[in-house]
Amino acid sequence: MAKEKTLFTCTECGGTSPRWLGKCPSCGAWNTLIESVAEPAGGGRNRYSTPQFAGLAQAQAVMPLSAIEATEVARTPCGIDELDRVLGGGIVEGGVVLIGGDPGIGKSTLLLQALDALQRAGLPTLYVTGEESGSQVALRSRRLGLDHSQVSVLAEIQLEKILATLEATQPAVAVVDSIQTVYSDQLTSAPGSVAQVRECAAHLTRVAKATGVAVVLVGHVTKEGALAGPRVLEHMVDTVLYFEGDTHSQFRLVRAIKNRFGAVNEIGVFAMTERGLKGVSNPSAIFLSQHSEPVPGSCVMVTLEGTRPLLVEIQALVDSGGPSPRRLSVGLDRDRLAMLLAVLHRHAGVACMDQDVFVNAVGGVRIAEPAADLAVMLAITSSLRGRPLPKGFIAFGEVGLAGEVRPAPRGQERLKEAAKLGFSVAVVPKANAPKKPIEGLTIHAVERVEQAMEVVRSVG
Secondary structure, three states, rough: OOOOOOOEEEEEOOOOOOOOOEEEEOOOOEEEEEEEEOOOOOOOOOOOHHHHHHHHHHOOOOOOOHHOOOOOOEEEOOHHHHHHHHHHHHHHHHOOOEEEEOOOOOOOHHHHHHHHHHHOOOOEEEEOOOOOOOOHHHHHHOOOOOOOOOEEEEEEEHHHHHHHHHHHHHEEEEEOOOHHHOOOOOOOOOOHHHHHHHHHHHHHHHHHHOOOEEEEEOOOEEOOOHHHHHHOOHHHHOOOEEOOOOOOOOOEEEEEEEEEEEOOOOEEEEEEOOEEEEEEOOOHHHHOOOOOOOOOEEEEEEEEEEOEEEEEEEEEEEEEEEOOOOEEOOOOOOOHHHHHHHHHHHHHHHOOOOOEEEEEEHHOOOOOOOHHHHHHHHHHHHHOOOOOOOEEEEOOEEEEOOOOOEEEOOOHHHHHHHHHOOEEEEEHHHHHHOOOOOOOOOEEEEHHHHHHHHHHHHHH
16 A cells, blocks of 8 residues: 655645755744645646535636726624724625634634624524534523524534535524634545645635625634634635733733724724623723822823724833843833833933833733833833822823934824823823814923923923
């Protein structure tokens, strides 16, 4: 009997190699090649020429862009406002959504709530579970208070049976939980392997585009927090959502990483309750600590998450560190923290060379935009000197290596959000200073870091 031919497939990009290598030749990732059985050639026959794929490969007429009618895609709200915000307004017909997150963070709970809301709105839905039995899903729905739910449930992991059920029931929205458990009889590799995940996702995507069924795929994540499986999976789908947050915390964030039908970097904020996930209408309250009096090392900034301004508290702790001081940041870029400390020393005369510096964004939020620079520097200075910033104080702005304070995008919206929540003093870049005064908010416009330090000393 001839020995089966094997290939080594990269778990990051899906590239193949005839032999094992420490480094993937396609994407350069280390230790990602896994041995799998090579699939036999199809003998020239199109593998998608089976009945369920009939008509999918018909040639289309070539047209110039100007002749193509471009209309806004129709969206169906799923009944959960925060999820609709992240999706760009709702679910799109024929769209494919991939959602990933740590185990137990609430992916299945949120999707079951969304399917129940859609079903009650009159849309047929299907929940395909490969990790749980139907009775386990029913028990969860009882715990969530979804009494008399009419959501159809299919406990199946074979792709061909799932496709047949989709064709027979024709739901408007289908959830596959999870894509790593689904396998196809056309492949010999085990469920969860790179080949199975890639092919099953490709089949489901084609069916979604051909029939108009909106498909939501649940994906596993690696220990680093990235979606498991080949990276090509993210390119196949229309929308990629990440569930973030500590499983021991009450709050969860859903972040859009990719969205062909809406804006990226939108976030939805949820609170985990006994009745499932509930949207948080005022998320700024989560990211602000409740201090009765101002404390040293704390500065509030206004960050933008998509179209939403959020107030986030930046905390800093500066302590004697000895000959090898540590620089640690949570929720902020560590390399940027080192750069800000150098700017602080050179242009503001604040030295932390022999000090441990710890910086944290409260609430588990991650801040990627440079508008947090000024707030971080003021929080570090406040902690080093042991002097709290004034009550009702906010700051934002990007800081350059020359010590200049650069403007942040959409500064007016940031200031209005701060004034709405009762803040009274703001230090902002000069270019972000409003032409008309904002009621209840005293604004100090600065051009350099030294000026910001002087303003804080004068108002403190």
